[in-house]
Amino acid sequence: MKSAVETLNPTRVRLTVEVPFEELKDSLDAAYKKINQQVTVKGFRKGKIPARVIDQRFGRGAVLEEAVNDALPKFYTEAINEAELNPLGQPEVDITELKDGETLNFTAEVDIRPTIEIPDYSGIEVTVDAVEVSDEDVEKSVEQLRERFASTSPVERAAEDGDVVTIDLQAKVDGEVLEDGVAEGVSYTIGSGELLEGIDDAVKGLEAGGEATFTSELKGGSAEGKEAEVTVKVTQVAARELPALDDDFAQLASEFDTLDELKADSRKRLENMKQYDQATQAQERVLDELLKLAEVPIPEKLLADEIQTRKHNLEHHQLGQMGIDLAKYLEIQGKTEEEFTAETEEQAVKGIKTQFILDELVNKEKLNVNQEELTEHLMRRAASSGMSPDQFAQAVVEGGQVPMLVGEVARGKALAVVVEAAKVTDTNGEVVDLEDDEDEVAEAVVAAAEGEPVEAAAEEKTEA
Incomplete structure (x- = not known):
């Protein structure tokens, strides 16, 4: 088999493949065997009809068509592997020449992952909100708790x-x-x-x-x-x-004996929430800066499919659960359909760029995902889906989605590497240390960019 690659643009190629006819032998034998099991000819036992009789009765063309359909995926895969390409989606195949006993020639156009140069991200600098919990914040939190016991x-x-x-x-x-x-x-x-x-x-x-x-x-x-x-x-x-704000209320509404202990715990919880928000903000802003530095061509069909998927998920899942349609949603948001489409395209482009760049970074940094990391990610995804971990794991395995989850964790680790190299300061000019749970927060940010829910990770963090 001979193959050649023509680059149509940075994200699409055309493969030209020439296959010697003898390489179709196995597929031809399989085609005759399949037809043998499907037809009957008077005078021959089923499955024992000679090839020449099948050619005479049903036409050599039908056999060739069956054989070519069987063989094409194998030859296409061999050509892709030989050219070391990373295809995206299904190819558009065109048989250009089929001569019985001589040759099979075909072309296959397919989108591919573009070649991406990872930029120098060591100079990225971002500013995030400072973690500050005021007495007023604590009082508001306690008052909300008090309202629940009214x-x-x-x-x-x-x-x-x-x-x-x-x-x-x-x-x-x-x-x-x-x-x-x-x-x-x-x-x-x-x-x-x-x-x-x-x-x-x-x-x-x-x-x-x-x-x-x-x-x-x-x-x-x-x-x-x-x-x-x-x-x-x-x-x-x-x-x-409302109950009086005293030690009795603290004992009623919490595990604490005094109101001061309850307020101290409220302050700690608010600090944890703000720290998580700060870490998320840092990851998002570092990711945005990374995307600005890298040139990432976007395959047109992949982008169209991603836009359609996002629209479908919004209309048939999120809005469906809320009991409203897209028109009502746009009315509530104060957006036109054109504005919504443009916004969805912008989000889709960001999601594709994020995946391409971070996947390349995973390969460059040789980042691996261990079983513990995969299990923790699966637990968070299960929580966001409303399923039990066992149910979610079973669905993932049956759907062949384990590699997808591994990719999500790996991309989270890749973003964490970039954030670690970046300079993050808060609005008070203080350097921010993001080492705690950095990979977990990065996974949530990557999920958001790629169109996945992040609520479960945030809820887990604030409840800790």
């Missing part, structure tokens, strides 16, 4: 901000009561913004038994998006009572 008790007075009211609702559109527009015994905290726009003004000032009518756009149901006339009746007003 109790309510009925009062005989007009409803006020912060009160919990029990209400009955009835919605009309064009004067008709909606079948799904009636609700009774709904508990609502005034000022929470959890129900309809305008309801706070309607119920404030009403006592138990009071009633009011207001107009609001419905957020769901059969008349979603339409203006409705809503009648709200207050059946009970209850005041929220």
Whole structure:
């Protein structure tokens, strides 16, 4: 077999392959055997039909077609390996010449990973937010905890901000009561913004038994998006009572004996959260600087496929879970479809560049992934998917996705290498030490760039 490579552009090549006919022998034998098992000819036992009879009855062309289809993947793979190419996706194959008994010639166009020169990243410098937790931050955190332990008790007075009211609702559109527009015994905290726009003004000032009518756009149901006339009746007003901020509250709401210990723990947790945010910020900014330094050509088809995948995931997974479509999402975001498409393309380009550069860095630095690192990454991915580690691991193995996970961990380690070489300072001019959990944070940042969720890693870190 002879093959030649023509570079069409930095990310696409055309292979021209010439195959001597004798190299089709195994595939021809397999084709005759396959046809033998599929057809019957009077006078011959099944599977024992001579090749000349098959040629006469069904045509030599059918045999050649079967043989070529069987052999092409093998010859294509041999040509790719001989040229030491890294193909992306499936090739476009064109048989240019097929002479029975003489030769098989074909061409194959395919996208390839571009050759990338890793830039000198030792001079990268970035600035990140300083880790600062104020007394006000601690007080706000404790107050949020206090809110969770609030109790309510009925009062005989007009409803006020912060009160919990029990209400009955009835919605009309064009004067008709909606079948799904009636609700009774709904508990609502005034000022929470959890129900309809305008309801706070309607119920404030009403006592138990009071009633009011207001107009609001419905957020769901059969008349979603339409203006409705809503009648709200207050059946009970209850005041929220917050527990006193003292040692008894600390013992009720935590494992600590004193309020001072609870506040100290809150401060530590806030510091951990800000440190994780700081590390994430550093990784993101270093990655952005690295991408600026490197020239990375992007295969057109790969980019188109990535854009389509991101759009599909958003529409059919994320938005589907939220119960809205793309049009509603764009309305909420205040974006046009053109702006959304441009933004998605920009994100896709960044994701592809990130993968190409970091994969090249993995090879250059000879970075390996051990079993412990892979297991820890699998646990984090399982958490973000909502599956148990065992379920996620089984799905990964059955789907042949283990190499993908290994690649994710390796790219995280590659980014950590770049960050370690960079100069990271905070807004106070202090040098930032990012050694703790650096690989873990880098994995999350790489996942974000490549379009994967990062929530699970952040949640794990802040709960530590």
